[in-house]
Amino acid sequence: MIAVGAGTVLLKAVGPVAVSGRRLPPRIGELLEMVAPAILAALVVTETFASGRSLVVDARLAGVAAGIVAVALRAPLWLVVVAGALATALVRLLS
Amino acid sequence: MLRGARIGAPLFPAAAALGASFGVLARTAHFDALAAVIMSATTFAGSAQVAAVSVLGAGGGVAAAVVAALLLNARYVPIGITVAQSFRGHVLKRLAESQLVVDESWALSGGGTARFDRRVLLGVGSLLWVAWVGGTAVGALAGQAIGDPSKFGLDGAFAALFVALLAAQLTDRRRAAAAVGGAAIAAVLIPFTPAGIPIIAATAAVALGWRRS
Numbered sequence: 031m032i033a034v035g036a037g038t039v040l041l042k043a044v045g046p047v048a049v050s051g052r053r054l055p056p057r058i059g060e061l062l063e064m065v066a067p068a069i070l071a072a073l074v075v076t077e078t079f080a081s082g083r084s085l086v087v088d089a090r091l092a093g094v095a096a097g098i099v100a101v102a103l104r105a106p107l108w109l110v111v112v113a114g115a116l117a118t119a120l121v122r123l124l125s
Numbered sequence: 126m127l128r129g130a131r132i133g134a135p136l137f138p139a140a141a142a143l144g145a146s147f148g149v150l151a152r153t154a155h156f157d158a159l160a161a162v163i164m165s166a167t168t169f170a171g172s173a174q175v176a177a178v179s180v181l182g183a184g185g186g187v188a189a190a191v192v193a194a195l196l197l198n199a200r201y202v203p204i205g206i207t208v209a210q211s212f213r214g215h216v217l218k219r220l221a222e223s224q225l226v227v228d229e230s231w232a233l234s235g236g237g238t239a240r241f242d243r244r245v246l247l248g249v250g251s252l253l254w255v256a257w258v259g260g261t262a263v264g265a266l267a268g269q270a271i272g273d274p275s276k277f278g279l280d281g282a283f284a285a286l287f288v289a290l291l292a293a294q295l296t297d298r299r300r301a302a303a304a305v306g307g308a309a310i311a312a313v314l315i316p317f318t319p320a321g322i323p324i325i326a327a328t329a330a331v332a333l334g335w336r337r338s
Binding site: 031033034035037038039041042043044045046047048049053054059061062064065066067068069070071072073074075076077078079080082083084085089090092093094096097098103105106107108110111112113114115116117118119120122 | 133135136138139160164167168169170173174177186187190191194195198199200201202203204205206207208209210212215216219220222223224226228231232236237238239241276277278279280281282283284285286287288289290291294295297300301303304306307308309310312315316317318319320323324326327329330331
């Protein structure tokens with residue numbers, strides 16, 4: 031577990047320690063602007079459908095659907111999270 | 126930082142519940158409570174800790190557990206690079222501050238965009254760290270009494286949270302293209318690669334949006 035901790039510290043530190051303070055060319059800045067949507071979209075997919083190495087449809091999809099509705103209705107963040115939990119738990123309970 | 130703590134406050138209960146879930150899992154994998162809390166305090170990376178402890182709990186080897194966890198955290202390299210320019214000062218200060226980077230603190234502080242605010246990241250990160258470590262302690266010590274909180278839809282809550290964080294990022298067509306590409310890459314790779322690889326490979330989708338500029 032020490033290896034996991036030390037490795038994580040290093041992975042998190044690479045950017046802020048090695049790249050910090052340098053001016054990056056504007057084209058690179060544009061590229062970096064798109065890292066967040068790409069990674070967050072990948073996280074949505076893995077958190078919703080991944081179960082080990084399989085893609086599965088389960089109660090989590092109800093949570094995501096509730097989350098999408100809540101976001102579309104401009105609900106505050108805490109409500110999005112609560113809606114996701116409730117919808118998932120409800121479908122799990124009923125199935 | 127206070128503003129960051131306020132922005133992160135809505136996530137406190139979910140982060141604490143996830144921490145408790147990790148604490149329960151660690152105990153069932155025969156970790157003692159102190160080890161679980163120390164791991165949360167020093168590693169501060171939910172999915173990687175869960176993966177490492179699950180592999181060990183299922184009788185997997187130490188090397189497999191370490192590799193699984195570090196692959197899941199590999200995304201912190203590109204994530205760290207997007208915010209690197211805002212981190213200034215002594216190397217130890219930057220090293221310490223970089224540990225408060227988690228998906229949620231990064232996304233809520235506008236990571237990678239011109240409006241990124243390092244202090245918001247540190248505020249959200251600090252608050253979630255307290256939730257995560259405190260939750261781990263509660264789960265590890267009182268897990269038998271409260272049961273595993275993950276069965277109450279916590280996984281769906283985090284999926285919904287990432288939907289909200291993603292929605293805030295979809296400000297123009299290039300970024301939407303990167304999101305669609307990232308999701309597609311992740312979906313295609315999940316069956317074929319260990320967890321973590323689909324997420325870091327998704328960063329290749331930035332090329333989709335880039336060519337349009």
